[in-house]
Amino acid sequence: MQHYKMLKQFYANASATQADVDNAFTRLANVMHMLEFFKGDKTALQKMVDQIANLTASEYIESTWNAMTPVLEKAEGVLSNENAMQEEVDEVYSELVKAFVNLRLKPNKDLLSGLIKKANGLNRANYSEASLKVVDVEVEKANVVLNNPEATKEEVETAVSALTKAMAGLIANPVNTNVSEVKPGDTIAIKTGDDSIIGITSGLMMISLIALIFISKKAYKE
Numbered sequence: 530m531q532h533y534k535m536l537k538q539f540y541a542n543a544s545a546t547q548a549d550v551d552n553a554f555t556r557l558a559n560v561m562h563m564l565e566f567f568k569g570d571k572t573a574l575q576k577m578v579d580q581i582a583n584l585t586a587s588e589y590i591e592s593t594w595n596a597m598t599p600v601l602e603k604a605e606g607v608l609s610n611e612n613a614m615q616e617e618v619d620e621v622y623s624e625l626v627k628a629f630v631n632l633r634l635k636p637n638k639d640l641l642s643g644l645i646k647k648a649n650g651l652n653r654a655n656y657s658e659a660s661l662k663v664v665d666v667e668v669e670k671a672n673v674v675l676n677n678p679e680a681t682k683e684e685v686e687t688a689v690s691a692l693t694k695a696m697a698g699l700i701a702n703p704v705n706t707n708v709s710e711v712k713p714g715d716t717i718a719i720k721t722g723d724d725s726i727i728g729i730t731s732g733l734m735m736i737s738l739i740a741l742i743f744i745s746k747k748a749y750k751e
């Protein structure tokens with residue numbers, strides 16, 4: 530800037546000699562040479578821009594991608610500027626690297642979605658009210674994460690862990706299997722659902738058969 534002002538003043542001086550002109554030209558040439566010498570090395574910046582160009586925007590959380598976009602545009606502007614200084618190149622490179630590091634991939638929510646569906650499909654009659662309330666709370670939280678496009682991988686994993694723990698803590702309602710209370714001709718209502726007891730139906734049939742045989746023998750003796 531100082532040399533530019535000097536050149537402007539020199540140009541306005543009508544009495545300048547040839548020696549003055551030659552001297553001014555030499556000084557200006559030196560300044561231009563220094564400008565060329567301090568042009569920035571853009572190699573690293575170009576590699577970073579090329580790396581980002583290969584990314585797919587839809588795979589990343591929108592807010593993190595949008596935060597990087599203006600920095601990327603700034604970097605491309607520096608790359609296209611033939612006279613960009615090293616300081617300018619270094620500054621935009623640092624900004625771009627930071628924006629790149631802050632990018633967040635969209636997490637896979639398939640497991641979370643599956644757990645929510647399983648929880649919503651429970652046969653609620655089979656479980657205690659208190660344990661179901663715990664599940665309901667975690668389902669509500671999980672739905673918030675599932676429907677949040679800005680949810681991070683850590684938030685999804687936390688929701689999956691909490692809902693899994695709540696479902697593992699479900700307490701089944703007791704099933705009455707007291708043989709002394711089973712009488713011939715009684716109709717036994719067996720709950721069906723997620724935790725039905727394997728073989729309970731055949732067991733009750735056997736008990737009924739034994740009771741009938743006992744009654745028949747007693748009647749025959751009499």
